[in-house]
Amino acid sequence: MATKGCVTIPTDVGIDKEMQEVIKRWGADAIRDCDGTKLSSDLQNLNLKMYSTYLPTRNDQEWAKSNMDQLQQLYVVSESNIALDTTISIDIMKGFYKEQFKPNTKDDIKSLWEVVDRTTGEKIDSNKWIYDYEKNYVIVNDIIPFHEYTVSFLVYQIWDPTQMYNHLTNNWGDKPHEMPYDGRHPETFEHMKNYLQNWINENPEIDVVRFTTFFYHFTLIYNDQAKEKFVDWFGYSSSLSKECLDEFEKEKGYRLRAEDIIDEGYYNSPFRIPTKEYLDFVDFQSKFVATNAKEFVDIAHNAKKEAMMFLGDNWIGTEPYGKYFESIGLDAVVGSVGNGTTMRMISDIPGVKYTEGRFLPYFFPDVFREGGDPVGEARENWTQARRAILRKPLDRIGYGGYLGLALQFPEFVDEVEKICEEFRTIHNNIQKTKAHTAPFKVAVLNCWGKLRSWQTNQVAHALWYKEIYSYVGVIECLSGMPLDVEFINFEDIRKGIPSDIGVIINAGDAMTSWSGGENWIDEDIITVLRRWVYEGGGFIGVGEPTAYQKQGKLFQLFDVLGVDRDLTYGLSYRKYNELTKEHFITEEIKEGFDFGEGKEGIFKKRDSVEILSIHKGDIALSTNNYGKGRAVYMSGLPYTPENCRLLLRSIYWVKNMENDMKEYYVSNVNTECAAFTEVGKMAVINNSFDNQTTDVYIKGELVETLTLKSGELVWMNIK
Amino acid sequence: MATKGCVTIPTDVGIDKEMQEVIKRWGADAIRDCDGTKLSSDLQNLNLKMYSTYLPTRNDQEWAKSNMDQLQQLYVVSESNIALDTTISIDIMKGFYKEQFKPNTKDDIKSLWEVVDRTTGEKIDSNKWIYDYEKNYVIVNDIIPFHEYTVSFLVYQIWDPTQMYNHLTNNWGDKPHEMPYDGRHPETFEHMKNYLQNWINENPEIDVVRFTTFFYHFTLIYNDQAKEKFVDWFGYSSSLSKECLDEFEKEKGYRLRAEDIIDEGYYNSPFRIPTKEYLDFVDFQSKFVATNAKEFVDIAHNAKKEAMMFLGDNWIGTEPYGKYFESIGLDAVVGSVGNGTTMRMISDIPGVKYTEGRFLPYFFPDVFREGGDPVGEARENWTQARRAILRKPLDRIGYGGYLGLALQFPEFVDEVEKICEEFRTIHNNIQKTKAHTAPFKVAVLNCWGKLRSWQTNQVAHALWYKEIYSYVGVIECLSGMPLDVEFINFEDIRKGIPSDIGVIINAGDAMTSWSGGENWIDEDIITVLRRWVYEGGGFIGVGEPTAYQKQGKLFQLFDVLGVDRDLTYGLSYRKYNELTKEHFITEEIKEGFDFGEGKEGIFKKRDSVEILSIHKGDIALSTNNYGKGRAVYMSGLPYTPENCRLLLRSIYWVKNMENDMKEYYVSNVNTECAAFTEVGKMAVINNSFDNQTTDVYIKGELVETLTLKSGELVWMNIK
Structure with missing residues (x-):
């Protein structure tokens, strides 16, 4: 088992001895040298890869x-x-x-x-x-x-x-x-390039130029109170x-x-x-940024240095799922990992040699103080990201902040040692193979599609907002599920739904880009999707899916979903919402449901609907049959272990493949598994901080009952 | 003090003696003879006015x-x-x-x-x-x-x-x-008239033909399950x-x-x-019904009988606030009183000689049974209606159902005796004078205006729906408040706001007739209202007032209200919602606020806003200044004693007349007063079923502190 590698740590001054110790314990092989200060010769002898941040737009x-x-x-x-x-x-x-x-x-x-x-x-x-x-x-x-x-x-x-x-x-x-x-401005651009070249010449010890980032900052406007x-x-x-x-x-x-x-x-x-105009502008700026960023990357490459991009701050124009991103020629992307979703946002980035995730907590005094809980935060952050890492791992992990601060918390050092070890073990065991996934893809449909993969319904990444958590849960659940996930837009639907897609999810508030607004009164969209579900596709709607008030309904695919939302125009209709007690998709969910903010006024519109949860008289969870296809409606889906399971079961149910769900499966909702069939290994994880007992199924058969300790990962041979 | 009159009771068979007793105790002077059966001679000698129901559309x-x-x-x-x-x-x-x-x-x-x-x-x-x-x-x-x-x-x-x-x-x-x-159909119409004439000839003892009603039933459609x-x-x-x-x-x-x-x-x-088409159709049918109903009324009048209309069942086309109603020539309208609102809906009807309210509970076995609470229901119904009766009394009250059933509950008979007595005392004391009201009118603005006076936001009268109770509270509060209330529509605004209107209320869900929908993107409406408030008018918005998503806002009068609702497009704006602790409009409200269902995403849009209540981060109650005018926003207003007071204080505050509020005033929110200055009397009522102590103000001065017993009405001399 490897004991070194795949880990980046921040430098700090005056703690050489302690650093050597922690480098050894965490198995760090790279160091992030924020200020371009030289490392001591002792540390230089450790053969660490050295990153240095570079701010192209304001360093002169x-x-x-x-x-x-x-x-x-x-x-x-x-x-x-x-x-x-x-x-x-x-x-x-x-x-x-x-x-x-x-x-x-x-x-x-x-x-x-x-x-x-x-x-x-x-x-x-x-x-x-x-x-x-x-x-x-x-x-x-x-x-x-x-x-x-x-x-x-x-x-x-x-x-x-x-x-x-x-x-x-x-x-x-x-x-x-x-x-x-x-x-x-050409003059400024030339200057920026020359400045970079000089800086590189002056800092030969650097291995990786970590760009923060290239040209334009995301929008941040302060008010007259400087807030x-x-x-x-x-x-x-x-x-x-x-x-x-x-x-x-x-x-x-x-x-x-x-x-x-x-x-x-x-x-x-x-x-x-x-709008078309805005999409054109995004395209135009992305092309400009990519073309010019490539020149920066080339300068680094010509000096035999790697070019790494930080996913944030001045990242505008470098959206990693955009069509120009790969042409930048970056070696790597690094970003902050707040949860499974942001982990996947980084680890799924195409066209780079490696990805790296910065884990929480940052070594700052807000957490590393008396009364702070750095161990708990590290464990929680790792556990939430780990389930996603098993689906598509980052290549490297790392931490940021003041290392000296962290070293004052020995239990934290122990915890990170375990995390680094577990991370490397995953890589060693899976040998770059991919975890088993369902034999169909799941597509998340909204106006942004692929460009905003793993970024749906987000205001800023991994921040909690009352208005979004009931939707963000959908991608957070998906980030760690045994499924191949794609993000598609309405143009993709117009071109014809790719045959490998088995289930489409539409989740968002009415008239937002995430739900789709006027796309839902486009006859083509409607008829293509109806036919697709009718012929066997699965459709899952969350919140206000397919919503546009027109011709007697808000949900334009009310027939597929079997439910609609009444904006009071239909109050004169008596609503008969009766519960179905037992259903495949709720089989393992023992506790009360949590639909987050939910939606009011959801009612049954088709006799074929089965209602699985009612909140204040309105439907919160329901299923429908539509030709050979099926649909599920949920009024919201915050991230919880139960909701991960609810979504997984819904996906298999709408695809009419309930019997295939237990190919590789664990029964306890607090546990999940990832099967690496090419190497004959399966990881079973406990996402909770209590002991959990879980039945393990392989190819539909119960093969073992495991008990996992708090947060434990257990490897099984499945050859 | 009168001990007889103004009360109608239902007949029953085989209980002549008991009926004589209750007629005396309740002071009944009219009897409703449902089936046209003859009264016994003993009862005939009591000189009771006799009503008989008549169903024009289906009695042959x-x-x-x-x-x-x-x-x-x-x-x-x-x-x-x-x-x-x-x-x-x-x-x-x-x-x-x-x-x-x-x-x-x-x-x-x-x-x-x-x-x-x-x-x-x-x-x-x-x-x-x-x-x-x-x-x-x-x-x-x-x-x-x-x-x-x-x-x-x-x-x-x-x-x-x-x-x-x-x-x-x-x-x-x-x-x-x-x-x-x-x-x-002319043939059918002729037949209906002849049938009525014959019936009248055959029933000479009847004094009042109580039509149920004329031509068309409200829409009631059953499903294939006969529900x-x-x-x-x-x-x-x-x-x-x-x-x-x-x-x-x-x-x-x-x-x-x-x-x-x-x-x-x-x-x-x-x-x-x-739509224009629908309004035309309502107008067309109302005219037809009025013209033909008049012929029925004339037949009754020619036979020296009164014509009374029941407000319900086949009432379509006879909307009592419509422009043809008075031309029917009815003597009276009778309807069911569920609360203050339905009481005012009846008592405010123009152009009839008298109005009569049927109080709850009906003498049916669902209430008049072991474990039922007919006394409590009667008391609650009366108390909620009484505060409205003091503003605009019905001329008569009555009860319906099987009298024999009621007589088995002696405490109920006692309670109704007290109610009848209190009702007659009100009439005797106020001598047809009107209670003191504020020196300005309050207008409720929606698409229906006067036609649907006291019927705003209702699905069926006095029925509770989750979707409406937070709005219906507005008119329920108003029904018993010392204010002259009008119901206006957007046409009235276009014609110019009448000068006697001081405060306008707009309450409802976005894109409904009650809020106003596309009227709010009509430049004329917007500019007329802005100018009117700016020059000193008061505006109160409840729920989603002035709502239509356009040009960066949902509430088109966001500037007047000072707040808007964010449908997530503005999530990137930081919302700084900070509470103002003390304000005139919340001065007497000690308990927690109740905004019912409320609305999410309400935020401050103008610095002049003061926020008085925040729910889950969003504004639930706020005030704003706008030129010489003012506005209040409430996210909902269910009917509660506190909300009556909150609305009253808001109305005086937005009108900039805080100092005039205590002209005739009682401090305790569970009490209200009605001053009849022409006769020098003031009624102080306890709307609760506990004892209440309240300070009485006259012309701004504290004149007395009263303690009222459960549900008590106290008369004060104010000469």
């Missing part, structure tokens, strides 16, 4: 100061203003943090800015407004009293959002503000400029409006149904 | 049998059917109760029936379908596989819904089914016929489609935003 603040017109820009929208008269003065910077933004008045504001009547949605003719350059006011004339007006405008980002966040959070006082520059106003981890608004819009026009053949970015003030949040 | 079943083509008809829609091929056979009667309906195939089905593609909403050309008269199947050809199809068709009502309901509920076995005929399928107390679908559609076309200049009545299967439920 002299350049930033000398080229203020080449800073990164955003399109932002002013607060909403109600006209009291036929003229209005709008303080465009009101509500924004003036340390972060400065209006760009250098470029032609008349063609780049927009005043919009938000009562009608109409753009105001630009000769009706003027700009007061002193006060930052837009004065609009000849308008309609008591209509609402906003100004969309470009601002320079005069404080890098990540540095601003760290600066304000950690009270860095008068430490200078760093400004991010935009590689869209978060708007945060969209997926947002492209911070990548705008006149030059960008000009080039977009050249490439795509039409010009974007400010409104295409502003999007009524929602800035194209991932919950919005993406 | 011989006529019904001989004129089966003149029975009442409905437009109904078949169940939904998914085509599996390019042809489909639709069993149109599937899911309907065949004892209730029979398809009308006598009239031209090709012009009267419609096959609709519910996937697209398009009507199928009538030459694409044929009807199998044997099987009741519509066969549609040349259609699109996996589209959804329905058939809208006319049926004869071969069982009167009220009789069917009673028949099935009480297991009347082989008692013949009564069929309702349609006065739209309720669809019940709409406001529904006009049971008043259709070819003749009616022909006359509509003549009168209104265009022809209605079946779909105008079917309405995607929702049958124009009151929760739907009424």
Whole structure:
């Protein structure tokens, strides 16, 4: 059994001896040297691979100061203003943090800015407004009293959002503000490349250039109280400029409006149904970023160094499931692992040599203090990620923060030692083979499809929001299940559902990108899916699937699901919701159901429906038959062990393959198994922190009853 | 103090002596003689006014049998059917109760029936379908596989819904089914009049003809299990016929489609935003019913009898707040009093000489049995209605059912004696004067306006539904408050808000008639209301007021309300919802708030907002300033004593008249007062069944502290 490798640790200063010890115990083979400081010769002799972070957009603040017109820009929208008269003065910077933004008045504001009547949605003719350059006011004339007006405008980002966040959070006082520059400008881009080349020349000991990241930060806007106003981890608004819009026009053949970015003030949040224009913009920026990032990667490669990308911060334009990502030529991606979903988001990334996950907790004083529970957090984070690792492992794991802090907690050091050992054992045992999965794929259907694989219904990765946890549970369950999962969009449906897909899941709130909105009144989508289920496909709807209120129903696939949601128009219909007591999909779920926030007003619309759970009179869980196909409706699916099992059973049931479920199976919902048939081994895991007894099935036969200790992983031979 | 009058009791047989006793104790002066049986001479000597019920549409079943083509008809829609091929056979009667309906195939089905593609909403050309008269199947050809199809068709009502309901509920076995005929046919109408004339001639002892009611029953459709399928107390679908559609076309200049009545299967439920076509139809039928009902009333009047209408059952076309109602010339309306709202619905009816309320409980064995609580029910019903009676009293009260049953419960007889006495005392004390009200009117704004006064957000009157109780509380609170209340619609707003309106309330779910739907993206509505509030009006929104998702907001008057609801598009915005601890509107509410079902995702949109209650992170109660005006938002308002007070205080606060609230006022939320300044008397009521101590304010001054016993009403002199 290997005792070394696959683990990265952070450096720290003045603890050489302790570091040597922990490197040995954790089997670390790489070290992340945040500040480019040299390692001591003792450590250098350990032959550790050395990573160094590199921030392409702001590591030369002299350049930033000398080229203020080449800073990164955003399109932002002013607060909403109600006209009291036929003229209005709008303080465009009101509500924004003036340390972060400065209006760009250098470029032609008349063609780049927009005043919009938000009562009608109409753009105001630009000769009706003027700009007061002193006060930052837009004065609009000849308008309609008591209509609402906003100004969309470009601002320079005069404080890098990540540095601003760290600066304000950690009270860095008068430490200078760093400004991010935009590689869209050829001069700046050339400078960025030269700077990288110099840095590489000056740091020959580095093995891996860890880019954080390339060009554009996700959208992070502060308010006038220097607090978060708007945060969209997926947002492209911070990548705008006149030059960008000009080039977009050249490439795509039409010009974007400010409104295409502003999007009524929602800035194209991932919950919005993406417009063609926005998708074009994402494509355009991704291509630009990929093309240019490749030049950075090439510089690293030419110096015989690996290029690793951090999945976060300035990651806009490098979405790893986008069509240009692979062309960047990266060796590796590293990202933070908050749970099974974020683990899969990293480990499934195509076209890189390896992936690495940064585990929790970070070695920061918020956890590593008296009363903190670093051991518990590490164990929980590992256990939730482990079930997903068994499906598609990361190649490496690692930790971040101040190592010295962690070393003060010996039990934590012990715990991580066990985790590293278990991680390497998985790799050694499975020998790069893939765990057994069902003989069909499961597809998650929404407006984003593959581009946002493992990112559905997320505001920011692994953060809890009341509005999303009942949906995020779906992918969190899937992340560790013995199934091949794909993410598809409505275009994929229009092209014809691939034959290897057996089950389609649609989960989200009505009129969001996750549910699908107007796609559900597209005859083609409806008829293709109906026929597909009728001929044997399985369909699972969660929350408000297939929802668009039209022609007497909210759920347009009410016939497939067998249920609909009544938005009170149908209150005059008597609802007869009666429970079916026993059903295959709820067989092993002993405890009460948890559908999270759920949905109200769900009622039976077809006689073939069986209702398995009712909440306050409304259906929370039901099944339906549709031709040779089947469907399940759930009002929500937070991540719980019971819900993992409920989803697994639902998937086999809708696919009409109940009898195949126990090919490799463990009965206790707190346990799961992953069978590696090529190497004749099966991992059985206990996801709970209690002892669990579970029946093990192979090829449908009960072969053994195991008892697993808290969080234990047991390997069985299955040859 | 009067000891007799204003009370109606039901007859019963074989209990003459006991009846004389109870007539004396309750002070009854009228008797409702359900079956037209003669009273004993002893009772006749008591000089009681005598009512007799009359059912115009079904009291001659011989006529019904001989004129089966003149029975009442409905437009109904078949169940939904998914085509599996390019042809489909639709069993149109599937899911309907065949004892209730029979398809009308006598009239031209090709012009009267419609096959609709519910996937697209398009009507199928009538030459694409044929009807199998044997099987009741519509066969549609040349259609699109996996589209959804329905058939809208006319049926004869071969069982009167009220009789069917009673028949099935009480297991009347082989008692013949009564069929309702349609006065739209001149022959039938003539017969109905003659029959009434004969009946009147034969029953000279009757003083009051109590019509139940005139022509058309509300929509009541049973399913194939002989259970309720669809019940709409406001529904006009049971008043259709070819003749009616022909006359509509003549009168209104265009022809209605079946779909105008079917309405995607929702049958124009009151929760739907009424179309112009449907409003035209309501107007057309109301005019027809009023014109013809008047002829019935005239027959009664010519015989020196009073004409009284029962508000229910066959009341369609006689909506008492409609523009034709007064022209019927009725002497009186009687209806069932379930609470304050239904009491006001009756007592506010314009253009009749008197109103009468039937109180609960009915003298039926479901309550009048061992373990039943008739005393409690009577007391609760009276107490909830009494606060509304003090604002606008009924002229008479009464009870229904089997009197003999009630007499077996001596405590009930005592309780009703007290109620009758208290009712008469109110009349004697107030001397037909009106209770003091605020110096401004409160308007409830929705799509129905005046026509559905005191009927907002109701499925059937006084029935509890999870979906409505959080809104119905608004009118239930208002029914007993010292305010003049009007019900207005969006047309009224377009015409200009009347100057006597001080506060407007909009309460309902998004996209329903009660909230207003697309009216909220009408620039005129928006600007008129904004200006009106800005200049000093008060606005109160409950649930999803002013809601229509457009241009970055759901609540189109987000600026007035200061809050909006986020349907997840704005999740990336950080919401800073902080509580304000003290506020005028919550001053007297000591207990926890109850917003009923509430709404999620309500957040602060204006800095001027003060948040008074937060539920699961979302705003449940807030206030805002808007120019000289003000607004309050509540996520729901079930009827509770605390919520009555919360609404009262909100109304005075939004009107900027906090200092005027205590003109006549009692401090304890379980108590209310009604000041009759013209007669110098004030009633103070205890709405609870505990003792309550309350401070009494007159003209802003604390004048007395009263202690009231359970449910007590105390009269004070205020001269």
